[in-house]
Amino acid sequence: MFIIPVGDRVDWKRPPVVTLLLILVNCFVFFFLQAGDERSNEKAMQYYFSSDLPKWELNRYSEYLEKKGAQAESQRFSAMLGKRDRHTLMVMERDAKFMRELHAGYVITPQATEYVTWAAQRSKYEPLRSFTSRYVYYVDDPSPVNAFTSAFMHGGFDHLFGNMVVLFLIGFLVESVIGKALFLLGYIVSAYAAVFTFGLTAHGHSLLGASGAIAGVMGLYTVIFGLRKIDFFYSLGFYFDYVRAPAIVLLPLWLGNELYQFFSEQGAHIAYMAHFGGLVSGATIGVLYRWWRPALIESHHEAAESKEMDGKAFQRGMDYLGAMDFQKALGVFKTLEEKHPHDTNLTRLTYRAAKSNPSSEDYHRAALRLLALPEMDAATSDQTHTIFHEYMSCAKPSPRFGHDLIAKLAKRFAGSNHCDDAEKLASFLHRAAPHHGEMPAVLLALARGYYREQRKDKFETILQSLISQFPQSKEAEAAAGMLRVA
Numbered sequence: 001m002f003i004i005p006v007g008d009r010v011d012w013k014r015p016p017v018v019t020l021l022l023i024l025v026n027c028f029v030f031f032f033l034q035a036g037d038e039r040s041n042e043k044a045m046q047y048y049f050s051s052d053l054p055k056w057e058l059n060r061y062s063e064y065l066e067k068k069g070a071q072a073e074s075q076r077f078s079a080m081l082g083k084r085d086r087h088t089l090m091v092m093e094r095d096a097k098f099m100r101e102l103h104a105g106y107v108i109t110p111q112a113t114e115y116v117t118w119a120a121q122r123s124k125y126e127p128l129r130s131f132t133s134r135y136v137y138y139v140d141d142p143s144p145v146n147a148f149t150s151a152f153m154h155g156g157f158d159h160l161f162g163n164m165v166v167l168f169l170i171g172f173l174v175e176s177v178i179g180k181a182l183f184l185l186g187y188i189v190s191a192y193a194a195v196f197t198f199g200l201t202a203h204g205h206s207l208l209g210a211s212g213a214i215a216g217v218m219g220l221y222t223v224i225f226g227l228r229k230i231d232f233f234y235s236l237g238f239y240f241d242y243v244r245a246p247a248i249v250l251l252p253l254w255l256g257n258e259l260y261q262f263f264s265e266q267g268a269h270i271a272y273m274a275h276f277g278g279l280v281s282g283a284t285i286g287v288l289y290r291w292w293r294p295a296l297i298e299s300h301h302e303a304a305e306s307k308e309m310d311g312k313a314f315q316r317g318m319d320y321l322g323a324m325d326f327q328k329a330l331g332v333f334k335t336l337e338e339k340h341p342h343d344t345n346l347t348r349l350t351y352r353a354a355k356s357n358p359s360s361e362d363y364h365r366a367a368l369r370l371l372a373l374p375e376m377d378a379a380t381s382d383q384t385h386t387i388f389h390e391y392m393s394c395a396k397p398s399p400r401f402g403h404d405l406i407a408k409l410a411k412r413f414a415g416s417n418h419c420d421d422a423e424k425l426a427s428f429l430h431r432a433a434p435h436h437g438e439m440p441a442v443l444l445a446l447a448r449g450y451y452r453e454q455r456k457d458k459f460e461t462i463l464q465s466l467i468s469q470f471p472q473s474k475e476a477e478a479a480a481g482m483l484r485v486a
Contacts, residue, residue, distance in 0.1 A: 005250070045086050137206060194212020194274040197278075202273065223290060226297075227246045227248060229244050333346055381415075381416040403432060407441075419450050419458070423446060
């Protein structure tokens, strides 16, 4: 059974930094640190069996098994001694108790004549072992460091890819609610909880992979999102579908699935109890966070629900536009624009819907707001120029330009290769408000526009007009300099 939430989108204005960083770290460990494992293991084996370590260690391990009373194991291992291969060495190295005693100097003691040589060869052999074999977590040889490092290692590309997809799909949702620091803390705590739970049921085994920590993120998700209904994808064998249900429903389903898999697939190389422990840990952290910051969670959900409703309203407005039902579309986009006054895309859509009635206040307001937008790029300037011509020809009973807006448009058009329109606006402004404070700047911008268009006669005429009309302005001083150079 496979169940995963779907539907929400990443807000790239507030990117999930920790989620992305965790994915990068996991990928770096797999593709760079673990990439040389085979080569490292081969070099380590060559050194080990070319050294004196086998005669000192493998024979003593055989004796250790006899003393322990493990006759069957001792006999099997004794039969393997003559092969001198990797499998023989792995049998010994997976016996965590023996390896602890070996490293502690209890197997080959400092009093032994070969101790100094053995210690030197062993210290040379250890760094040759693969990254994975050195930093994977062994249940019978627990290490806090290895418990941490193993949560960033994977057994293969499929293992890595599956984990990272789930982490991305769920991680950014949780991070957006509880914040970066607490999300990272929850991830790490869940990794340790997963290792602990796995260790209770898997003596003699090793553990690697981010699954336990990611399960913690999944447990956090179910509690943080609680009764909020979400869309999730599920599959049962070859059957799959989408369902909408409260997020908390996923927790017992995920927990039950891990327990069922654990008891029904004994011997499988999947750490189901690590997943179970991660889920429980994440859910516990989620409960504590709900108790600590209930208002923050609710405000986030309210904002998300409002955004979802706005998305549906936006689509409804677009459908009305497509059906040319402009009045209904106008009502939708005006409502959305009131909620999001800085969203210029909504203003453009309001303008499109209001064009059906060019005498309306809505049409004048939307057109003037778009014309007054600050210049951002060439596309915006071209769009402003198009709206300007539409407004000039369609507005009823007449356009409602203010003097400040005329000056602004004149300067914009002069800077975007629309000098003829800029000159018309400059002439209108000169007739309507000859002493307007922006008039010198308008003329200077117009002159520069004509210079770029290589229209020298216009360029010189505008500069001379600027100097004669506003002789004391800084723009007139600039104009005089431009004439001297020209």
